[in-house]
Amino acid sequence: MGLTEKRFREIVNKLPKKDRNQLQLKDLDEATLEQMIRDSEDAMKRDLWVGIPWFVMYTSSLIVFGFTSLTVTLLVIGVIYFVYSYVKFGSYGMNRVRVSVYKQLLEDL
Numbered sequence: 748m749g750l751t752e753k754r755f756r757e758i759v760n761k762l763p764k765k766d767r768n769q770l771q772l773k774d775l776d777e778a779t780l781e782q783m784i785r786d787s788e789d790a791m792k793r794d795l796w797v798g799i800p801w802f803v804m805y806t807s808s809l810i811v812f813g814f815t816s817l818t819v820t821l822l823v824i825g826v827i828y829f830v831y832s833y834v835k836f837g838s839y840g841m842n843r844v845r846v847s848v849y850k851q852l853l854e855d856l
Contacts, residue, residue: 750855758851761844780853787845790836797832801825
């Protein structure tokens, strides 16, 4: 690895401990980092493509129909998706941090 251990720790310090430990165990190269960047960006896009329409539908249903079974169903669908997405891929903000860290590592390699 072209990075010094000190510089590597400075860059990855923004990540949660679990992610830092996983990065230390991996043999990082350009292809691996580029794939990790794509995965995090895909998770961010998915959150936007699902989150914004869900928010519009839920809010519209709440305003137009009030608290009905349709509104509750939309709420439950949104909660299930976002809990699953958070557990499986991380939050939008965490993925944004991951992308910036991975890009910094890629530049410094």
